[in-house]
Every structure is written in C-alpha cells, then in structure tokens.
Amino acid sequence: MMTLTTSAALSVNSMPKPDQPREHRHTLGLLADPDALHDPLDIRGSDPLWLSTALRGMWLIRRVEESIADMVAAKQVQCPCHLAIGQEAVAVGVARSVEPGDRIFGAHRSHAHFLSLGGNPFELFAEVLGREQGCSRGMGGSMHLTDPYHGLLGTVPLVAATIPIAVGAGLAAQMDGNSRVAVSFFGDGAAEEGVFHESMNFAASMRLPVVFVCENNLFSSHLHISLRQPSDCIARYALAHGMPGSTVDGNDVWAVAQAASQAFMRARRGDGPSLLEAVTYRWRGHVGHREDIDVGVQRKGDLARWKKRDPIDRLACAMVQQGWLDAEQLNQVNREVDAEVNDARLRATQAAFPPASSLLGLVYSS
Amino acid sequence: MPGHERLSYGLAILSAFQYLMRRYPNVFAIGQGLWSPWYVGNTMADLDKEFGSRRVIDTPVSEFACTSAAVGAAICGYRPIVIHPRIDFMLYAVDSIVNQAAKWRHMFGGRSSAPVTVRGIINRGGEQGAQHSQSLHSWFAHIPGLRVVMPATPGDARDLLIASVLCDDPVLYVDDRWLYDETAELAPIVETDLRSEGPMVRRVGRDATLVGAGYSAYLCERAAEQLAADGIECEVVDLRVINPLQTEVLVESVQRTGRLVVVDGDWSSCGLAGETIASVAESVDPEVWRAKPVRLTLPDAPAPTSSALEQSYYPRASDVYSVVHSLLKPSPHETPLRRDGRPVRVTR
Numbered sequence: 001m002m003t004l005t006t007s008a009a010l011s012v013n014s015m016p017k018p019d020q021p022r023e024h025r026h027t028l029g030l031l032a033d034p035d036a037l038h039d040p041l042d043i044r045g046s047d048p049l050w051l052s053t054a055l056r057g058m059w060l061i062r063r064v065e066e067s068i069a070d071m072v073a074a075k076q077v078q079c080p081c082h083l084a085i086g087q088e089a090v091a092v093g094v095a096r097s098v099e100p101g102d103r104i105f106g107a108h109r110s111h112a113h114f115l116s117l118g119g120n121p122f123e124l125f126a127e128v129l130g131r132e133q134g135c136s137r138g139m140g141g142s143m144h145l146t147d148p149y150h151g152l153l154g155t156v157p158l159v160a161a162t163i164p165i166a167v168g169a170g171l172a173a174q175m176d177g178n179s180r181v182a183v184s185f186f187g188d189g190a191a192e193e194g195v196f197h198e199s200m201n202f203a204a205s206m207r208l209p210v211v212f213v214c215e216n217n218l219f220s221s222h223l224h225i226s227l228r229q230p231s232d233c234i235a236r237y238a239l240a241h242g243m244p245g246s247t248v249d250g251n252d253v254w255a256v257a258q259a260a261s262q263a264f265m266r267a268r269r270g271d272g273p274s275l276l277e278a279v280t281y282r283w284r285g286h287v288g289h290r291e292d293i294d295v296g297v298q299r300k301g302d303l304a305r306w307k308k309r310d311p312i313d314r315l316a317c318a319m320v321q322q323g324w325l326d327a328e329q330l331n332q333v334n335r336e337v338d339a340e341v342n343d344a345r346l347r348a349t350q351a352a353f354p355p356a357s358s359l360l361g362l363v364y365s366s
Numbered sequence: 367m368p369g370h371e372r373l374s375y376g377l378a379i380l381s382a383f384q385y386l387m388r389r390y391p392n393v394f395a396i397g398q399g400l401w402s403p404w405y406v407g408n409t410m411a412d413l414d415k416e417f418g419s420r421r422v423i424d425t426p427v428s429e430f431a432c433t434s435a436a437v438g439a440a441i442c443g444y445r446p447i448v449i450h451p452r453i454d455f456m457l458y459a460v461d462s463i464v465n466q467a468a469k470w471r472h473m474f475g476g477r478s479s480a481p482v483t484v485r486g487i488i489n490r491g492g493e494q495g496a497q498h499s500q501s502l503h504s505w506f507a508h509i510p511g512l513r514v515v516m517p518a519t520p521g522d523a524r525d526l527l528i529a530s531v532l533c534d535d536p537v538l539y540v541d542d543r544w545l546y547d548e549t550a551e552l553a554p555i556v557e558t559d560l561r562s563e564g565p566m567v568r569r570v571g572r573d574a575t576l577v578g579a580g581y582s583a584y585l586c587e588r589a590a591e592q593l594a595a596d597g598i599e600c601e602v603v604d605l606r607v608i609n610p611l612q613t614e615v616l617v618e619s620v621q622r623t624g625r626l627v628v629v630d631g632d633w634s635s636c637g638l639a640g641e642t643i644a645s646v647a648e649s650v651d652p653e654v655w656r657a658k659p660v661r662l663t664l665p666d667a668p669a670p671t672s673s674a675l676e677q678s679y680y681p682r683a684s685d686v687y688s689v690v691h692s693l694l695k696p697s698p699h700e701t702p703l704r705r706d707g708r709p710v711r712v713t714r
Contacts, residue, residue, distance in 0.1 A: 103442060105438075134475070136473065136474045136475040136477065137474075137475025137476065137477065138475065139472060139473055139474065139475040139476075140473045140474055140475065144473040144474060146474040146475075146477050146478055148477060148478060153441055153442070153478060154441065154470070154474060154478060156465075156466065156473075158461060158465050158466075161434070161461055161462075161465065161466060163431075163434075164430065164431040164432075164433075164434030164435050164437075164438065164462070165434050165435070165437050165438035165441065165466065166438060167431065167434070167435045167438060168434060168435035168436055168437055168438020168439040168440075168441070168442070168446075169438045169439070169441065169442050170438075171435055171438070171439050172438065172439040172442035172443065172444055173442075175394070175420065175439075175444065182438075194430070195428075195430045195431055195434070195461075198426070198428035198430055198431030198432075199428075199431045199434075199435075201426055201428065201431075202425065202426055202428055202431050202432065202435065205426060354475075358475070362471055362472045362475065362476045363471070363472055363510050363511050364471075364511065364513070364535050364561070364610075365471070365479065365481075365533070365534035365535050365561075
C-alpha cells in the first residue's frame with residue numbers, strides 16, 4: 001500500500017479543525033493526492049478498439065451530465081440531480097465486463113451507470129424531466145433509474161440500500177446456476193452504513209457472484225472521508241469480510257476495466273464476491289449543478305487540481321500519443337456525441353408527462 | 367369430509383410452505399433459525415430436510431441485508447418468503463420493506479416489481495417485555511404498495527400465506543404465536559387471488575359489530591360466543607387484509623347493528639382500530655349510530671415484563687364481553703370500564 005507523503009490531498013477547508021481531532025490515516029497515497037496522476041494513461045498492451053468505445057462512452061456521459069446541469073441551473077429540471085462529471089471512468093470501466101443477464105444496481109449518482117450500460121440518453125433526459133417516455137415512465141426522476149434490457153435493475157438514493165438488493169440478485173443468479181453476476185455501485189459514504197457490512201458478510205459466506213464497486217470520491221454529501229473514517233481506503237473492508245479487495249485509480253478507465261475483469265471472472269467461476277474500490281472525485285456539488293460550493297463546503301482549491309486528473313483527457317492524450325487517434329478523429333467523435341445529446345435533450349423536452357392514472361394505477365399490480 | 371384434514375394454525379402454515387415449495391420452484395424461504403425451527407414453533411419443521419439448505423436458507427444475524435436480499439431475488443423473478451421470528455427484530459429491515467419493496471413498482475413506473483413475502487411473527491407474553499412483544503401492523507398498514515395480511519384462523523393461515531406468495535405485490539404476512547394451537551377442519555387447498563381477499567363476516571349478529579384482525583378477531587369470536595349466552599347477538603368481522611383495507615363489509619354490518627367495537631393488539635394512536643372506525647364513520651349516516659364506537663387496544667405503554675402488569679396489558683375476550691355489555695346497557699354517566707378498572711377509550 002502506498003503511503004501518502006504530502007498533505008496536499010486535503011484542502012484547508014476540509015481538514016479537521018484543531019478543536020475536533022479525529023482519527024485518520026491516509027493510506028490511499030497518490031490515489032488521493034490531487035497533484036498526482038495527471039499524466040496521460042499508460043495504455044500499453046491494452047485494447048485500442050475498446051478504448052475508442054470507452055472514450056466515446058465517457059464523452060457521452062460528460063455531455064449528458066453537463067446538459068442536465070444546464071437544465072438544473074435553468075430550473076427546467078426540478079428533481080434532485082447528483083452528477084457524475086469527473087467520475088465517468090468508473091462506470092465505463094466496469095461496464096466492459098457486463099454481459100447480458102448480469103444485474104446491476106446503482107445509487108443516487110447513477111446517470112453514468114445508466115449510460116455506460118447502453119441506456120438511451122433520450123430516456124434519461126425524459127426521466128429527469130418527469131416525462132412518460134423516461135426510463136422509469138416519468139415516475140422515478142434522476143434518483144430512480146431502471147433499464148432492465150441493459151441489466152440495470154434499479155438505482156435508489158437511500159444510501160447503501162441497493163447493496164443488499166444486489167446481493168439478492170447474486171443469490172438469484174446462484175440459484176439460476178447460469179454464471180450471471182450482480183453488481184453493486186455505491187460510494188464511500190455507503191461503506192459507513194451497517195448494511196454494507198451485513199451484505200459483504202452474507203455474500204462472502206454464501207459465496208455469491210457479486211461485484212461490489214465502491215466509487216470513493218472522498219466525500220459524503222459534505223464531509224471529507226478524513227472526518228468520517230479512520231482510514232481513507234475502503235478496500236480494507238475486504239479483508240474483514242473474506243474476499244479479495246483492490247484499489248485502483250478511478251480516473252483510469254483501463255485500470256478500472258482490468259480490475260473489474262478480475263472480479264467478474266471470479267464471480268462467474270463461482271468463487272464468490274470481490275470488492276473493487278475506484279478512487280475518483282466529483283466535479284460538481286453533492287447535488288445540483290454548481291461546482292463552486294457544495295452543501296456548504298468549498299472545494300475550489302482541490303477541484304482545480306483534481307480537474308487535471310480528468311479521466312477523459314488522460315485517455316484521449318494517451319490514445320493520440322500512441323497514434324491510435326488523431327485530433328480530427330477526436331473532434332469527429334465529440335461532434336457526433338454532441339449532436340446525439342442535443343437531439344435527445346430536445347426530444348425529451350417535447351415529450352408528454354405521465355397520465356394522472358399513473359399516480360394510483362402503479363401502486364399495486366393490476 | 368373426504369380430503370379434509372384437521373390442522374392447527376401452526377401446522378396450517380407449515381402445509382402452506384410445503385404446498386408452495388413443492389409446486390413452485392421459484393419459492394424459497396430465508397431467515398434466522400430456519401434450520402433449528404424452535405424460533406418459529408412447528409410452522410417450518412423439517413422444511414430444510416425436504417427442500418435442502420439452498421431453498422431453506424438460515425442466515426447470518428443480519429435482518430436488513432437478508433430482507434433486502436430477498437427483495438433483490440424477488441426483483442429477479444423469485445418468490446422469496448423472509449421469516450422474522452419476532453417483529454421487533456424485523457424493524458432492522460424497515461428500509462427493505464417500506465422504502466424498497468413497497469415502492470419499487472411505483473417508482474420504476476411499473477417496469478419492475480418486488481413480489482416478496484415478509485412473514486413477521488408476533489411473539490409476546492411470558493414476561494418477554496418491551497422489545498420481544500410488538501406487533502406494529504398498523505405502522506406497516508400505513509404504507510401504500512405494501513399489502514398487510516393478518517390471518518386469524520388455521521384456514522387463513524394456510525391459504526392467505528399461499529395467496530401472499532403468489533401475489534405480484536410485496537406482502538407483509540403477520541402471524542401470531544398465540545394462535546398456533548387453534549385447530550380447524552380444512553378443505554383441500556384452492557389458490558386464491560389476494561387482491562380479492564378482504565374482511566369477512568365470521569359470525570352474524572344484529573346487536574353490535576365486533577371487528578379485529580389476527581388474534582383480535584379470535585378474541586371477538588370468543589367474546590361473541592359468551593355474549594350469545596346472554597342473549598346478545600354480535601356480528602364478528604375478521605379484517606384479514608388490513609392494507610389496502612376494504613371497508614364495504616364493515617360498513618354494511620354497522621348499518622345493521624349501529625354499534626361498533628374494534629379490538630386491536632396494537633396501540634391506539636394512529637392505529638388500525640382508529641382507522642377502522644374512521645373509515646366506517648365516513649360511510650354511514652350519523653343517525654345509524656346507536657352507541658359511540660369503541661376501540662379496545664393496548665394501553666399506550668411499552669409491553670411490561672412483570673406478570674402482574676402483563677395481565678392487564680393485553681385485551682382479553684372478557685374485556686370485549688364487558689365493553690359490549692356496557693354499550694348495550696348505557697347509563698348516561700357511565701363510561702365502559704376495562705377489566706383493570708381503567709376507562710375504555712371511546713371515540714366519536
């Protein structure tokens with residue numbers, strides 16, 4: 001494990017105040033250091049074809065999230081939106097290992113999960129706008145996304161709530177006996193909920209095919225992890241719960257993809273669950289479009305440095321360096337994605353609202 | 367009669383498990399103590415031997431994770447039955463039941479659902495005290511999307527469990543250990559649609575309507591038998607399904623009797639008894655009432671341990687008997703009294 005040698009990982013604002021000392025060990029080292037890992041990714045020996053897809057996928061997420069941010073700022077979107085700008089590589093890297101029949105569950109910040117699995121941007125826009133053609137028929141909004149066709153069985157904002165539900169999907173997969181895998185996306189805050197540990201324990205003791213993916217962005221809604229846990233490393237819990245744990249640079253899509261591949265293979269073999277921790281950083285507030293202030297916490301100094309660890313730029317630069325992509329091709333991808341996003345957004349704003357009958361008609365089966 | 371068998375309430379539950387698990391391969395049971403069924407009386411005896419430890423899953427001490435795991439399996443096409451041997455401990459799993467299962471269909475626009483059956487067992491008395499005695503069914507009956515079932519008879523214990531598991535909605539099935547030894551002659555199983563199950567008249571009468579669910583319905587029947595010996599004919603309505611609550615049978619009964627006593631083994635504040643009276647009151651004309659409606663519930667205190675206090679804590683058939691007598695012989699200055707001398711809460 002790397003040891004952190006600089007205190008630059010924490011801004012003055014997020015450090016514990018002298019009168020409230022809290023126990024904390026920085027064990028993530030460079031992974032949590034905003035001045036580290038700014039260089040282009042090391043993609044030697046990787047899969048160029050997939051990386052092209054990944055780059056496009058991350059750009060799609062970025063543009064959709066920025067569009068939603070604009071709509072939130074314009075009050076065109078009212079529902080609480082937790083944006084994943086800056087965290088795109090985790091969703092896209094994990095999605096590389098997802099196969100048809102796998103079951104994926106997310107949380108409050110799951111637009112990226114929806115899109116990375118193949119979800120239709122129009123359905124996402126329509127959902128956050130509360131329209132009937134949304135992925136949840138306009139009944140869920142940003143925090144309740146579903147896309148059964150692509151394996152996304154649900155995202156909910158109750159912290160850690162889908163972790164045990166994903167374990168149940170793993171239990172179902174084990175009963176089915178078909179080597180399908182369940183995936184649970186959650187954040188570092190969720191690791192502080194008791195049910196996270198219940199779920200890890202249950203999955204390990206039953207040897208269930210579950211991949212636990214922690215997106216450690218170092219913040220709960222408003223508190224830095226140093227004020228919440230005695231260590232900043234979530235993968236440490238894997239040891240206690242008897243499963244392999246790994247920590248990777250969550251802004252390195254290839255590193256995420258490789259670590260995820262190990263975890264998925266283990267699950268498909270019937271060897272049980274794994275915990276994958278991807279260290280990353282969100283560029284916007286916990287909720288909403290703003291990046292200058294986040295539920296009372298100002299992260300300006302850190303954010304500017306974290307933006308130099310941009311998962312998209314680092315991949316694009318690496319691919320250009322390798323000669324796998326040139327500037328014109330890059331522009332072409334960006335133009336195509338922009339056109340797709342703008343079209344989806346426009347159509348969503350014109351879509352119809354759910355009928356009044358949805359309110360009572362969907363409470364029970366009919 | 368041919369094909370009929372006499373079964374206790376406890377063994378009727380067991381027969382429902384056997385029926386479901388033999389017939390439906392996607393049904394499984396999960397909870398604590400399932401391999402050592404003293405936790406659940408005789409209601410799950412030897413199920414693990416017949417169906418194996420993969421379909422009868424004894425779990426770690428993790429109510430929340432295990433209930434949510436069942437929710438997850440239900441979303442994926444299984445029909446799990448989660449067993450909570452005491453409802454008090456089930457509260458660890460409230461998120462699974464209230465936030466997740468009950469809302470899953472609605473918040474995903476009907477594209478997905480979580481048809482899990484949660485079996486919560488009321489296990490009280492015997493000086494078990496505040497945290498080993500609760501029922502709390504009224505809490506759960508408050509939740510849209512969650513069907514709440516309380517069987518009072520061996521027949522319902524069996525048939526409503528089957529209907530709960532086969533229902534496409536999440537169901538909280540609440541059974542009561544105080545009923546496990548009650549027996550009845552049961553006809554062969556016929557599957558029913560839970561959506562069309564609701565309150566049922568157990569006994570016809572003209573003088574007063576006695577209403578209860580689960581053990582409270584049992585108390586109403588016992589009280590009605592005693593009252594009949596005094597020449598008072600009570601109608602007994604067993605609610606059976608307390609959410610969503612169908613009120614037609616209740617309203618129709620009170621229209622005839624003009625008197626309503628609701629018995630509930632839960633607290634009165636914001637409870638099932640109050641809800642029952644309110645829903646009837648909204649539907650009958652004021653002149654129908656021949657007496658103020660009465661709710662007979664737990665006193666608003668946690669369950670005591672000392673047997674001396676426990677004696678007066680739980681409503682008994684004799685309390686129902688006394689209340690009905692008071693209603694039928696009203697004196698202008700007299701409030702009906704419970705067995706312990708405290709006034710019965712009267713609701714207009």
